[in-house]
Amino acid sequence: MGDSDTDLGHPIKAEVWESGEMRDALANRDVSVVYRLLRKEGVSQRQIAALTGQSQSEVSEILKGRHVIAYDVLARIADGLGVPRGYMGLAYDEATAVSVVGAGAESSDEQPEEDESVKRRRFLAHAAQVTMGAAVLGTESGPVAAASPATTPAPGRIGMADVRQVEAATRALRALDYQYGGGFCRDAVVAQLSWGQQLLTAGGAEGVRSRLFVALADLHSVAGWTSFDTGLVDVARGHFSSALELAKQGGSDPLVANVLYRMGRVYLHQESANDALKLFQLGQIAAQESGSELAVAVLCANEAWAYALLGNAEQASKLLGRTRDEFARADLASAESWVQFFNETDVHAMVGTVHTVLAQTVDRSHTKYAIPALSRAVENYGEDMARSKVFNLSSLATNHLLEGDIDHGSRVGRSALDAAEGLKSKRVRDRMQPMKKEAERRANNVDARDLVERINDFYAA
Structure with a gap:
């Protein structure tokens, strides 16, 4: 290939991408090596720039060793040069997705306007790919x-x-x-x-x-x-x-586990318990690889929450037990910063949260476990964890309302609303929905009606 302008748009021969050295460079996304190998094939810097939409100075910097990380740039390079996307890990490994997640990722070509369930499956497929070693x-x-x-x-x-x-x-x-x-x-x-x-x-x-x-x-x-x-x-x-x-x-396997836990929490919030559970289970792989008992405890607690949403009280209770065991063995002093939030107070909060869900979905008697756990969490959360305290106050109010203690439940609910003032969090509003629902069911009671009005005023504000 020469440097003439007529060559600029010509595709690079497909066999160029098949050599062992090139395949290794593509798999590692080492664009610097890819460009150097193209230069050996007679492709000029100007041709590379024209095909990839980069300036010649950018190509020169990459040839000198500058790393390319951004996905959109990598995708543009692959498409411009004619590299099969899978060679650079820019396409999902369907076999991995099916075996680990249990659902293949749907193509955006087949469904241009993706709904949330498709986006969840795509993320699950990618999470499986990364967690399992890619x-x-x-x-x-x-x-x-x-x-x-x-x-x-x-x-x-x-x-x-x-x-x-x-x-x-x-x-x-x-x-x-x-x-x-x-x-x-x-x-x-x-x-x-x-x-x-x-x-x-x-x-x-x-x-x-x-x-x-x-x-x-x-x-x-x-x-x-x-x-x-x-x-x-x-x-x-x-x-x-x-x-x-x-x-x-x-x-960092502990951080991989933590990220999967957090994305799983997004799905729990969307009441997509099955998808959340899959992410938590992937997270457990990384947590156990890391040897961090605290990371394992976090994942166990959240798996328990997912099982509670699915109405499986037995499995939820087993996982809460394992949460306590793993937490008791954890070395809190040496825990990474991203998991230090999970202290004894948060363990009580998770126990209370799981039993609150079970009280709503399985058996109201779970309030007897939820109330003391949530009360301890509320008592011990400081101003530095104001949002978590509001979450637990609203759950505590929900449990008292479920038990028929409307006066006390409404009082706790008003405390949750007071504590929520000044917080900039949509989740606080969303997490108050169960409390609002239980108060509305008891609208013949003046305290419950007052609580509903206060909640509506909070939402309006």
Whole structure:
């Protein structure tokens, strides 16, 4: 192939992609090696630029070793050069999806306007692919941070101090989310992520880059959680997918488990218990690989919640028992920052939450287990966990209403509403629905009617 303009649009011969060296480079998404191998085949920098839609200076930088991470860029390169997408891990492995998740991912060509159930299956397929060993970057990633221009240029080479800066910012932003809700800090998270993503193109020692992958995975996880908390489910899914891939790239099984737990929580919130359970079970694979009893405990507790929603009281109770056992063996002092939230108070909260669901779906007598557990959680949650406290107050009110203690239930419900003032969280509104439903069922009682009015006023505000 020459450098003449007439050659620019000519496709590269298919056999170029079949050599062992090229297949390895494509599988590793090492675009720098791919371009160097194309140059050996006589493809010029100008041809590569024209086919991929890049500038010649970009191609030159990549040839010199610049990493390409963003999914949209990788996809454009693959399509422009004529690379089969599967060679770069840009297509789902259907066999993996079927064997691990139990459902194949549907093609977007077959269903252009995807409904939520299709999106869930696609994420499950990708989660299975990554969790079971395919360390791929960007398969489900959306335009999560590109829209926010960075105001601070990233360094050309990074050290551990740069990574620690990302980690510190993530801890601070997570704390704000817990205390005030995702709506309070989501924009700040995305802005921090916009800057942090640039670090991926900087040079640095291997150990620094590995830790950077994990740090950015955690930041993406916070971005996903705050997006979910504000009702942006599709955006959350994109962030969690990026977090999953980066955590796998950084070799952090505990963080892989945590990301899968958080996306499973999104599905629980949507009352898609079966899909949530599949993610939690995938998360258990990573949690057990990591050797983190605390991560295992988190997954067990949430599996119990999913089984409760499915009406399986026996399995839910067994998993709550295992949650307690794993938590008792966990080394809390050395736990990673993203799982430190799961302390004794949160164990009580999960026990109370699971029995609340069982009281609603299986047998009202589960209130006798839910009420003491939720009461302990409410008592021990501080201002730093204001949102969790509201969740538990509204669940506690629901249980008292279920028991027929309307006066006390309404009083607790009003406390939940008072505590929710100032929180910027759509989930708080959504999690109050069971309390509202039980109060409406008892509308002949003046306290219950007052609670319903207060809830409606809260929603309206």
